[in-house]
Amino acid sequence: MNDFLINLENVLQALSAGLLLGGIYGLMCVGLGIIFGVMRVINFGQGDLMMVGMYCAFYLFTTLGIGNFLGAEVGAIVAALLTGPIMYVFGLLLHRFLVSRVTGVRVAGLEGEGHYAQLILTLGMALILANGGLLLFGSTPVSIKSSLSSSAWEVGPFVGEFVSIFVNKARGIALVVSLAVAAALYFFITRSRLGKSLRAAADNPEAAIYMGIDVDKAHRMAFGIGTAVTAVAGGLVASYYPFQPYVGLEFVIVMYAGVVLGGLGSIIGAFWGGMIIGLVQQLATLVLPTQLQNTAVFVVFLLVVFLRPQGLFGVNVTRA
Amino acid sequence: MLELDDVHVAYGGLKALAGVSVKVGAGDFVSIIGPNGAGKTTLFKCISGIVAPVQGTIRFDGQDLTKVPAADRPHLGIAHVPEGRQVFPNLSVLENLEMGAWTYAGRRDWTDNLEYILGLFPVLASRRDQLAGTLSGGEQQMVAIGRGLASSPRLLMLDEPSMGLAPTIVDSIFERIVEIRRDKKLTVLLVEQRAVEALQSCDRGYVLETGRVVLEGGHEELLSDDRVRKAYLGI
Ligand SMILES: Nc1ncnc2c1ncn2[C@@H]1O[C@H](COP(=O)(O)OP(=O)(O)OP(=O)(O)O)[C@@H](O)[C@H]1O
Ligand SMILES: [Mg+2]
Numbered sequence: 323m324n325d326f327l328i329n330l331e332n333v334l335q336a337l338s339a340g341l342l343l344g345g346i347y348g349l350m351c352v353g354l355g356i357i358f359g360v361m362r363v364i365n366f367g368q369g370d371l372m373m374v375g376m377y378c379a380f381y382l383f384t385t386l387g388i389g390n391f392l393g394a395e396v397g398a399i400v401a402a403l404l405t406g407p408i409m410y411v412f413g414l415l416l417h418r419f420l421v422s423r424v425t426g427v428r429v430a431g432l433e434g435e436g437h438y439a440q441l442i443l444t445l446g447m448a449l450i451l452a453n454g455g456l457l458l459f460g461s462t463p464v465s466i467k468s469s470l471s472s473s474a475w476e477v478g479p480f481v482g483e484f485v486s487i488f489v490n491k492a493r494g495i496a497l498v499v500s501l502a503v504a505a506a507l508y509f510f511i512t513r514s515r516l517g518k519s520l521r522a523a524a525d526n527p528e529a530a531i532y533m534g535i536d537v538d539k540a541h542r543m544a545f546g547i548g549t550a551v552t553a554v555a556g557g558l559v560a561s562y563y564p565f566q567p568y569v570g571l572e573f574v575i576v577m578y579a580g581v582v583l584g585g586l587g588s589i590i591g592a593f594w595g596g597m598i599i600g601l602v603q604q605l606a607t608l609v610l611p612t613q614l615q616n617t618a619v620f621v622v623f624l625l626v627v628f629l630r631p632q633g634l635f636g637v638n639v640t641r642a
Numbered sequence: 643m644l645e646l647d648d649v650h651v652a653y654g655g656l657k658a659l660a661g662v663s664v665k666v667g668a669g670d671f672v673s674i675i676g677p678n679g680a681g682k683t684t685l686f687k688c689i690s691g692i693v694a695p696v697q698g699t700i701r702f703d704g705q706d707l708t709k710v711p712a713a714d715r716p717h718l719g720i721a722h723v724p725e726g727r728q729v730f731p732n733l734s735v736l737e738n739l740e741m742g743a744w745t746y747a748g749r750r751d752w753t754d755n756l757e758y759i760l761g762l763f764p765v766l767a768s769r770r771d772q773l774a775g776t777l778s779g780g781e782q783q784m785v786a787i788g789r790g791l792a793s794s795p796r797l798l799m800l801d802e803p804s805m806g807l808a809p810t811i812v813d814s815i816f817e818r819i820v821e822i823r824r825d826k827k828l829t830v831l832l833v834e835q836r837a838v839e840a841l842q843s844c845d846r847g848y849v850l851e852t853g854r855v856v857l858e859g860g861h862e863e864l865l866s867d868d869r870v871r872k873a874y875l876g877i
Binding site: 524533537 | 691
């Protein structure tokens with residue numbers, strides 16, 4: 323095998339790792355993106371909601387016995403998916419009792435449209451969740467172990483008997499599930515009546531009320547869905563990645579960067595934003611030391627913000 | 643059908659409406675005219691529930707509207723075509739109309755209503771998949787009116803549909819409004835700065851100035867009133 327083939331293999335391997343990571347990042351970003359897109363609220367607690375989702379999947383898998391009952395492989399996926407509805411309800415409750423007090427029609431006329439209060443509330447929520455997690459779950463990292471996370475599919479060889487890439491099975495399955503969830507959400511938002519009403523409430527809350535759309539309810543649903551989607555992404559990450567209650571911090575930056583990169587308010591954009599970050603992180607390892615992965619991400623991030631401030635998928639339709 | 647009695651509205655300390663009473667009977671075409679800042683839009687927002695009156699009652703078909711949440715009012719049959727059109731810019735024309743049909747009645751009559759709306763404004767048919775935010779002002783006004791009609795309303799409220807439009811388009815919009823009223827046997831409440839057109843099409847009118855009704859009457863009566871002629875018709 324000559325140098326060229328070795329390089330080719332490295333590039334392909336990094337590309338596939340980037341796609342696997344990016345698909346999961348994309349789903350996380352969609353969760354944050356839908357909350358921002360519909361409610362115009364920056365949720366600083368999103369990373370910690372994801373952490374709760376990860377523990378939710380973990381306890382479904384272990385304590386509730388889904389892992390034993392369905393087998394570790396299927397169980398890990400089912401646990402991640404079940405996290406969705408559970409965290410949806412959690413999101414609804416959070417919105418009902420906390421978030422709705424500083425968002426929506428109620429604060430429309432306030433100074434800064436309530437952004438200060440939102441910042442403090444969601445930041446507070448983040449701290450409470452992270453520290454609450456520490457009390458409840460302890461600081462020892464846990465993970466959902468299955469044979470999938472330590473085995474791989476070989477794709478290839480592409481050139482004669484050379485150039486194969488290896489796809490970790492747990493990550494591969496996580497990517498497929500993540501794409502499926504993102505696609506389902508995309509169809510919900512663009513095609514269904516309810517999804518359209520969420521977009522209408524985002525576009526012009528006052529006009530939405532004139533249509534008879536309950537904007538507060540639309541916000542609650544968006545917060546629930548956003549929480550659930552990020553939590554499912556977390557549940558999928560949990561199937562191959564050890565975590566502890568502060569894991570939210572590791573991902574929250576990725577989520578913000580992804581959402582801004584894709585274009586604030588664009589839900590599809592959020593997915594591609596996350597995807598790009600995953601790809602950049604992995605491809606950067608080809609030319610940069612691993613410690614500089616995130617630096618590469620921010621260079622790309624700054625470039626996009628500099629050259630295309632509305633983000634890759636941001637639309638600049640003037641408001642009537 | 644709609645009855646406002648002694649309605650007061652204040653924004654902070656500023657009084658926008660100071661005891662307004664307006665009556666709209668079933669099938670009536672009522673116009674409200676008045677200068678900028680008179681409180682016309684505020685009156686509409688009050689009927690739709692976006693702002694709450696500090697005093698006074700609003701009844702729709704005998705029901706006390708102030709006790710009905712804003713988002714439930716369209717379901718009673720009230721359609722509000724707001725000032726400045728306020729279409730959903732990132733939704734397509736068709737999706738905008740679909741959102742108009744969010745009410746129970748609108749959902750039931752969707753197919754018929756859509757056909758009627760596209761017949762009324764044929765341009766919209768060729769623009770159905772275009773984002774509403776990219777439409778011209780006149781087209782957006784058509785979307786806004788169409789969106790109101792899609793809810794199968796009994797009362798259609800229009801807030802300055804002529805705003806910012808060229809004279810020929812204004813004429814055609816007014817013609818459409820008269821046509822809609824005739825076809826659908828709707829009750830119409832119209833707010834306008836263009837007093838001539840508004841008074842010519844209506845049965846009855848009100849003149850609103852600084853939050854008070856200063857004059858009301860049948861359309862002949864208002865058109866021949868000296869004060870109206872001087873202040874609003876420029877005669
Ligand atoms: N959200 C608000 N906050 C504070 N004051 C307001 C608000 N909306 C309206 N006002 C004030 O209330 C008064 C009435 O406003 P309104 O918009 O009802 O007038 P209008 O008759 O519709 O005027 P125009 O013909 O220009 O549309 C104005 O003095 C306006 O400045
Ligand atoms: Mg006005």
